[in-house]
Amino acid sequence: MVLRTAVRDINQALDDQITAETTPEQARDLIEAQVRTWISDQAGTGRYTLTAELESRLVYAVYNERFGLGSLQPLLEDPQIETIDVNGADQVWINYADGRKELAEPVADSDTQLVELIRRWGAYQGQTARDFSPAKPRLRLALPDGSRLTAMMTVTPRPVLSIRRHRMLDVDLDQLVEAGTLDIGLREFLRACVAARKDIVITGGMSAGKTTFARALAADFPPEERIVTVENEHELFLHTLPHRHADIVALEAREPNAEGIGGISVSDLVTDALRLNAKRIIVGEVLGPELVPMLVAMNTGGEGSLCTIHADSAREVFARMLILASSGGLTYPPGTLYRLAGMAVDFVVHLRHETFHHQGRPANVRYVSEVLEVLPPADTEEPATTPVYVPGPDGRAVPHTLPQCAADLEAIGFDPSYFGWEYQ
Structure with a gap:
């Protein structure tokens, strides 16, 4: 103090x-x-x-x-920290990559001072200034290092602040193999999907590593291709990696001012992305009304694009799409939305996040558990699917069924022996 x-x-x-x-x-x-x-x-x-x-x-x-972020800055610079949760000025919880959770030192002398700090960060830390006040008591902000900050006041007894760090900004599929997220065969399969310009939806629960996985897939985009990323708050930060992506535009939604004027939504920006001559579009997280523009973009000019959606399994993603569409005010009949998804999406890659104890210590693991090929609806309203990779005995993805587009992958050089057998 x-x-x-x-x-x-x-x-x-x-x-x-x-x-x-x-x-x-x-x-x-x-x-x-x-x-x-x-x-x-x-x-x-x-x-x-x-x-x-x-x-x-x-x-x-x-x-x-x-x-920077004052007394929180040293925590942001610790590569082992994954999340920081502040429940009032004097209660700071730290979650580490190895699963540990510890109580840290206070970050401010009072809750009033904490609110002032958050207000300053909202004004100066992001790409666009964001208000934090009784009139706008919720703040979401991307920090310069790629971390995501969320803060609230007045709707809670004390001001609260959560920071989720992205420890792997400059990442590729090789590094995820080293981290145990996927094996070499699945790496080669996904590289072939990217090279063949297949549209991929990445699913998973909270903290499953969806954004990191999207970065790793994007690392296989040809470096000269024009990419447009669209996010509520910057989290991908591909525009900070010129050695990987030479021609990139990073779009970030803008909140309306206190009078409700000047807001620009992710849905608007997805539509704009195609007008920016994007060869591939990445939507960091689909949360609502941007769903249909994203699917349309995938289907009409953004081949090889990516997006992430929160879902607890690969097959659940279609039900989630209905929920997201309705929560965003879209009134498409389920059959229409399913047909669009079946025509637009080629693969769903599902990630899992588990915490377990090993030798008395907690440990976090993240891995790919499923890959579905998505096809237009056939016998039901929902898109038809092919279970290309399914959970093995330990939950990790293992080859199951050849995708119908296997010839496309072989044409760009995918070695069928990685899948476990020769293509017929």
């Missing part, structure tokens, strides 16, 4: 010196000078032990308060 008080006092002294035009490099010089001034002022008071270490810590903390 003593350090936070010093950081607050130094920042107040900097308010007139650091403006919107000040670069981070210039700001660091100003911060270092103000910290030295503060240390000089404290000399002889006996309130602090003035050391070079204290000076370094103060510069780091003040800089983070201005350009």
